Ligand SMILES: [Ca+2]
């Protein structure tokens with residue numbers, strides 16, 4: 162009987178575990194947008210409404226362009242029909258300024274907000290959640306760009322003076338401007354816990370999300386609207402949202418029965434097919450209107466030397482990044498080992514100390530039995546430590562070599578780029594000029610010698626043994642020499658330019 166009850170208990174535990182683990186996650190296309198064909202031909206985004214200075218294209222939604230004092234927002238048409246959710250936002254905040262303004266906001270609020278409001282382009286005194294990506298440091302505490310969440314009950318005005326720091330639920334300091342890949346935020350609201358994960362945009366790896374904030378006991382209104390907004394001020398960035406993907410989260414056991422799912426699936430499939438037809442029609446129309454477009458596509462297959470080298474540098478940097486990550490993991494391991502060794506040494510010291518003082522080893526000495534011959538074990542541990550240190554040194558040397566190589570390559574690219582537009586023309590011009598001045602000098606030299614010879618001739622005349630060369634002969638020889646030099650230079654230049662062409 163005991164065995165049976167144990168088994169039953171285990172079974173119940175397993176069921177309980179699986180129930181707490183399996184959250185039903187479903188993509189909600191009516192609350193999402195993504196490229197390609199993000200906006201339709203008439204500029205509308207299906208299931209969404211946008212306004213203010215926002216513009217929707219086929220690849221992204223530009224909430225606010227990089228012009229002064231712009232505001233724009235996009236909101237879902239329908240209120241949500243699920244309680245718990247997760248959204249993934251890919252966005253780019255780019256600008257030529259060292260600092261930018263003002264930032265971008267994600268909203269989940271009871272009602273749709275304004276399209277030209279005072280808080281990052283949307284309404285103040287909102288009811289619900291705002292997650293802000295604040296580029297501009299209004300309170301001058303050098304703590305921007307900053308990501309933060311604020312829950313408002315509709316009674317508070319956003320604290321612009323302090324960058325909302327007095328009202329925030331939680332936040333994190335993260336730079337999201339001018340990144341090589343789109344920056345991303347994953348915001349989850351599940352069973353009154355709000356979690357914001359952030360992806361720095363330094364890689365395009367889907368696994369590189371980091372925790373920005375987590376808050377429990379967050380109560381948001383039901384059936385609210387999703388929204389995104391952005392604003393610029395005196396300084397201006399482009400604020401582009403590339404995709405907004407929404408998922409509903411349902412606790413296990415609350416998933417609708419299969420029949421309903423089947424009906425819904427059929428309906429969705431029908432809708433999908435209709436969309437597909439519409440899309441094909443639009444594509445065909447587009448091809449008819451733009452027959453030349455295809456040629457440009459072919460051009461996209463090629464890349465210039467500089468593009469290729471930049472790409473290589475970038476992949477090199479990614480390698481460095483992963484190496485550094487590996488290194489830091491190894492370092493952690495080493496630190497852990499060191500701490501363990503230290504504690505072992507301490508333990509052993511205590512264990513050795515006690516018998517020496519008291520003469521009685523028994524009692525409650527905590528040292529493990531295998532470490533009673535402490536010296537050997539300690540040395541072994543220290544050897545391991547030294548080995549891993551050496552390994553680490555090796556790896557860091559490798560990285561250093563790699564970085565140096567990379568730097569050299571980057572330098573060559575920069576010098577190449579600096580010279581490229583005018584280099585060839587200039588070098589030829591310079592050579593010819595120097596050649597001409599060389600020739601002029603040579604001619605002057607010849608003239609001076611001739612003059613000297615003439616004066617000498619008047620006085621002493623030619624020595625009897627040596628046959629004197631006539632002036633014309635000297636000139637002819639000099640001209641032939643110059644001709645050969647000139648021909649050689651022209652030949653060399655043409656060879657150079659040929660080799661440059663094939664480089
Ligand atoms: Ca601010």
Ligand SMILES: [Ca+2]
Pocket residue numbers: 297298299300301302303304305323324
């Ligand atoms: Ca600030």
